[in-house]
Amino acid sequence: MVQSEESIRKGPWTEQEDVQLVFYVNLFGDRRWDFIAKVSGLKRTGKSCRLRWVNYLHPGLKRGKMTPHEERLVLELHSKWGNRWSRIARKLPGRTDNEIKNYWRTHMRKKAQDQRKKASNNNNNLSPTSSSSLSNCSSSSSNSQGNNSPTVDSVLITETKDRSFYDTGGFEFDQIEAEKKKNMSNEEETEELERGPKFYSMDEIWKDIEMSEDDAIKPVNYDYQKMDSPQMWDYLWMTEDEESSKMFPPPIITDHQIHNYSFYNHNISQDSSNWVDRF
DNA sequence: AAACCTCGCAACCGCAGTTTT
């Protein structure tokens, strides 16, 4: 089970690795990442495979710039939920938590720069607590650079007395929500979550939320129940030694296949069907 | 033209929660 340190690949994924990963995710579903990592022959950790899939290869992902509507939604939801990126991402179909997180950081950096410009233009003696408009602009991260450069993070975190609003996000909202949840059953809580925040006035946001509930990214078309081939289960029950000797051969993927491959077309190729037939 | 800076993004890390054994 333990892969030796030096055999683990890190860093950017190659096109070949991507194709290989997609192939195996289509076979086995987007769960059991350690298994997929091993079986695929990719020299990656399961964690790394999952991340690549979730953030880049998933067929439901949107590409390109955030639309103004999405930007608005992010701002709105962040003001309610804080840095709960995955939760926010669930309300933006096709966007990942990572993407939103990155977007937010960029957005805040810009905003902080604007603020700094403004502040230096208007008043050089402005006290940190007086920049009230910044209270919506903090990021949760500490200044990891460990210096005193006025990064977004360091500038913004200092502004409140007890706690930065955005540090965990939705300061008041969190308190209210925590209190509410105390008196809530699990079912109610789930329902509540699925309904989304109650106090949106924007119709568009509601529409969007409804859409996202319906069109939420569906898992890959693989059903574990269908793993009924005895050979397959044999594999799953193998010991480590057996495993290494019977490791699934990775599919041979030609350059031609790579170039013709679309991440939005998840039909398993003829080659792979043959390979699966062996079980 | 080169050095430096900024931005955007992909990927890694550590940790906590959940599931499996």
Added chain:
DNA sequence: TAAAACTGCGGTTGCGAGGTT
């Protein structure tokens, strides 16, 4: 029921591209 394994999340880092000096 406890330990181990797995999964998901949020924070952080590193790198390439493009812009600026």
